[in-house]
Amino acid sequence: MNDPGLPMTDIHSSTVERVREITVNGRTSRTAAPTLGDLIVEQGFGDGRVATAVNGEFVAERARGATELRDGDSVEILSIRQGG
Amino acid sequence: MNQTEPIRPSPRVPAPQPLAFYGETVASRLLLGTALYPSPHVMSEAVRASGAGIVTVSLRREQARGRTGQRFLDLIRALSVRLLPNTAGCRTAREAVTTAEMARELLDTDWIKLEVIANDDTLQPDVFGLAEAAEELVKRGFKVFPYMTEDLSLADRLIGAGCRVLMPWGSPIGTGRGLANPQALKTLRAYHPDVPIVIDAGIGAPSHAAQALEMGCDAVLLNTAVARAQDPVRMAAAFATAIEAGRSAYEAGLIQPSDRAQPSTPVAGTPFFDLDPKGPGSEPL
Numbered sequence: 209m210n211d212p213g214l215p216m217t218d219i220h221s222s223t224v225e226r227v228r229e230i231t232v233n234g235r236t237s238r239t240a241a242p243t244l245g246d247l248i249v250e251q252g253f254g255d256g257r258v259a260t261a262v263n264g265e266f267v268a269e270r271a272r273g274a275t276e277l278r279d280g281d282s283v284e285i286l287s288i289r290q291g292g
Numbered sequence: 293m294n295q296t297e298p299i300r301p302s303p304r305v306p307a308p309q310p311l312a313f314y315g316e317t318v319a320s321r322l323l324l325g326t327a328l329y330p331s332p333h334v335m336s337e338a339v340r341a342s343g344a345g346i347v348t349v350s351l352r353r354e355q356a357r358g359r360t361g362q363r364f365l366d367l368i369r370a371l372s373v374r375l376l377p378n379t380a381g382c383r384t385a386r387e388a389v390t391t392a393e394m395a396r397e398l399l400d401t402d403w404i405k406l407e408v409i410a411n412d413d414t415l416q417p418d419v420f421g422l423a424e425a426a427e428e429l430v431k432r433g434f435k436v437f438p439y440m441t442e443d444l445s446l447a448d449r450l451i452g453a454g455c456r457v458l459m460p461w462g463s464p465i466g467t468g469r470g471l472a473n474p475q476a477l478k479t480l481r482a483y484h485p486d487v488p489i490v491i492d493a494g495i496g497a498p499s500h501a502a503q504a505l506e507m508g509c510d511a512v513l514l515n516t517a518v519a520r521a522q523d524p525v526r527m528a529a530a531f532a533t534a535i536e537a538g539r540s541a542y543e544a545g546l547i548q549p550s551d552r553a554q555p556s557t558p559v560a561g562t563p564f565f566d567l568d569p570k571g572p573g574s575e576p577l
Contacts, residue, residue, distance in 0.1 A: 232356075233353040233354070233355075234353070251356040251357070252356050252357035253354060253356065253357075255359060255362070256354065256358070256359045256361055256362035257361065257362055257365065257398055258354050258361065258398075259351065259393075259394030259395070259397050259398045260394070261390050261394060264386060264387070264390055265390060266389075266390045266393035266394055266397075268393075268397060269397060284353065284394075285353065285354050286351040286352060286353055286354060286361075286391075286394055286398075287351070287352070287354040287358075287360065287361020287362065287364075287365075287398065288349050288350070288351060288361045288364055288365045288368075288377070288398055288399065289349065289350045289351065289352040289360070289361060289364060290325075290326045290327040290328070290329075290335070290349065290350065290364065291325060291326060291327050291348050291349045291350025291351075291377070291378050291380055292325030292326075292327045292328070292348055292350075292378070292380065292465070292513075292515035292516070
């Protein structure tokens with residue numbers, strides 16, 4: 209979490225808040241969310257049922273809080289749609 | 293005769309056999325897709341008219357602060373049908389396995405319609421990726437409905453992996469061309485009489501569906517032929533009738549085609565039978 213050289217929004221804060229550049233559903237996104245669980249809340253996915261994957265691997269709902277995000281991560285957030 | 297007993301047309305006709313997928317009996321032999329309808333209302337009405345007990349859905353990217361998925365799920369849950377999520381659009385076994393895991397969590401089902409697509413123009417299943425994904429998914433506890441070509445060796449491999457349903461294409465998805473290779477489907481049926489076969493893709497007309505059921509396929513999965521019809525609700529009902537007719541015909545036992553004509557009216561007692569057609573009495577009047 210405290211790697212030097214990575215961008216920080218507030219280097220004086222006791223809890224260092226890093227901004228990460230990740231991809232969410234194919235779009236580049238800058239986020240301060242340290243975990244996938246935080247990202248879901250931050251980006252407003254918390255209300256509906258969604259399923260998640262990071263870098264092509266499924267992340268179960270119960271594991272989102274413990275899944276730390278890193279620069280360059282690719283996150284997929286999916287829900288149910290029409291299909292054949 | 294006991295009045296409560298159903299009347300059977302002939303003692304040689306077997307009682308209709310219920311269809312079951314992975315031990316779960318299903319009432320209808322029509323499975324319906326939920327895409328491409330002119331409106332959500334028409335989709336709902338078409339599902340009702342079809343009598344389908346199982347409908348397919350997909351997983352797609354949700355928008356931030358969006359509730360599109362939730363709204364669709366609420367709509368479809370009101371239909372009281374079993375949901376069969378698919379892995380449509382996946383091009384590798386890995387993508388398909390991840391999508392299946394996501395579907396299982398979203399819908400709380402271990403059923404998955406497994407699609408691994410090889411080619412944009414034909415939407416042909418990637419048979420190698422399909423087999424690889426099926427093996428992995430079965431290990432992870434999924435009940436796999438593989439969208440496959442009609443190839444017997446592939447069927448053997450999928451069954452060996454633990455698939456207990458086969459879903460060969462009739463013809464490429466959305467083409468409406470019907471059963472392109474009925475002989476291979478007959479072979480699949482003959483080699484695997486106890487594994488449900490669902491024709492998935494390519495059905496364009498109720499007659500195609502009836503043909504599939506007449507030759508002993510167990511069910512049909514449709515989408516475009518209903519959703520893109522001028523009147524999807526009426527077409528859904530038309531397919532339901534055709535599928536019921538096709539199944540009844542299979543259970544009733546079709547006659548074998550013959551190269552030679554055979555009179556249906558009895559020959560015995562035919563008048564003028566003993567007259568020489570070239571002899572007296574044959575002249576024009």
